Amino acid sequence: MSIKDKVIAIIAEQAVLEPSDVRMESTLDDLGIDSLGLVESIFSIEEEFDISVPFNANDPQASDFDISTVASIVAGIERLQAEQS
Amino acid sequence: MKRVVITGAGTINALGHDVPSTLAAMRDGTCGIGPLELRDVDRLSIQIGGQVRGFEAEGRYNRQQMSLYDRFTQFTLAAAKEAIDQSGLSFSGELAAKSGVVLGTAGGGVSTWDDNYRSVYEDGKNRVHPFVVPKLMNNAAASHVSMEHNLKGPSFTVSTACASSNHAMAQAFTMVRSGLAPAMITGGSESMLCFGGVKAWEGLRVMSRDACRPFSANRNGMVQGEGAGVFVFEEYDHARARGAQILCEVAGFAMSSDASDIVMPSKNGASRAMAGALADAGINRDEVGYINAHGTGTAANDKTECAAVADVFGPHADKLMISSTKSMHGHLIGGTGAVELLACIMALRDGVIAPTIGYEEPDPECALDVVPNEAREAKVKVAISNAFAFGGMNAVLALRAA
Secondary structure (H helix, E strand, O other), X not given: OOHHHHHHHHHHHXXXXXXXXXXXXXXXXXXXXXXXXXXXXXXXXXXHHXXXXXXXXXXXXXXXXXXXXXXXXXXXXHHHHHHHO | OOOEEEEEEEEEEOOEOOHHHHHHHHHHOOOXXXXXXXXXXXXXXXXXXXXXXXXXXXXXXXXXXXXOOOHHHHHHHHHHHHHHHHHOOOOXXXXXXXXXXXXXXXXXXXXXXXXXXXXXXXXXXXXXXXXXXXXXXXXXXXXXXXXXXXXXXXXXXXXXXXXHHHHHHHHHHHHHHOOOOOEEEEEEEEOOOOHHHHHHXXXXXXXOOOOOOOOOOOOOOEOEEOEEEEEEEEEHHHHHHOOOOOOXXXXXXXXXXXXXXXXXXXXXXXXXXXXXXXXXXXXXXXXXXXXXXXXXXXXXXXXXXXXHXXXXXXXXXXXXXXXXXXXXXOEOHHHHHHHHHHHHHHHHXXXXXXXXXXXXXXXXXXXXXXXXXXXXXXXXXXXXXXXXXXXXEEEEEEEEOO
């Protein structure tokens, strides 16, 4: 499974959707993922890819890890994997 | 209905090992938050906290007691002794039979769980100390206070996360007000600053890595603290008849439940608790001079709490002072309302308002007088103390100057 497919699977599970309903340009908001769902998604991503995601729920926009869309999350994971490997 | 007064106070927390040193630190705007010293701290991503330092249980408690007292119980016993000594009460006969202990804690003996899980899971041991259960149970602290001071009336432990102590003190208050008990020992304690206790909070992603800056636009989360606050709530005539020193009056309280979200606060729930406490106490909104805020330093709490204050107090919200002492001692979770009640007593009795330290940038969503960085002298007749817990359970106490 590619990074993209794994992220889509994590997000789909959190949003209770089929993976085919999750698009690269979807925002977590579009998919109905709330702040608790976001924190859980980040946790699943960290576990799946064995990386540490800098994320503070007090200011989700502040970190370098861009959570605005599925595509930006995939890009963020690729960057962190390169940095943390 | 009886009137209820506070005739004794005790504490131990990151700012001091007793009430005078804690109040002096609040007056000076001292920060008790610093680098955590605990086992495996290098595996934590959050490495700061309001840790109690220089508290040696050895020497204070004997070997048998040490095997039964978790750190949260040790803190509670130290604070209870200070409070009861100050009150001058000694419990015997009918006073002992009717007076009890109601304390709050969220986690109880967290470090006892932590140490013993480590021993069986990590070290592979197959045997634990015989007193693990009585040491870690949430009511252990209340039980040991009852045994130490011969308190035989209604006694139990309340656990509503960050509102535990306020809920506990509300229960003690109703017991004295109704005439059920002539005096109650009440407050709360917490000791979660161990590897597992901090690791659990880390997971929620709401903790600050550098400081607790309530109401400041650049706040970035909460910081854990530890310790205890314990008070003697006494029926007014009982206190007067023996010439006791009265620290302040507990005038009323209210509790509410948001019934909405397990972690996100609600303006409506907070407003109902504050307005309810004033109504219960028969206090007009414009009499309130000081609010000890829940003020955790998270984005969500502080703006919701300020909006609720604006709702309840209307134009008077701009005249009253509101501060969060969590900026100094950290968030004591189940013990926090008890330590924060000390700031209310200082406001009412000494005319000194504890500051919100670490305040750096105004936030338009928290546009109240948060007493930034420096304590202030002001005459205050009425203060309220807020606690809004995870799980949406709120408890607010209203206090009057003696």
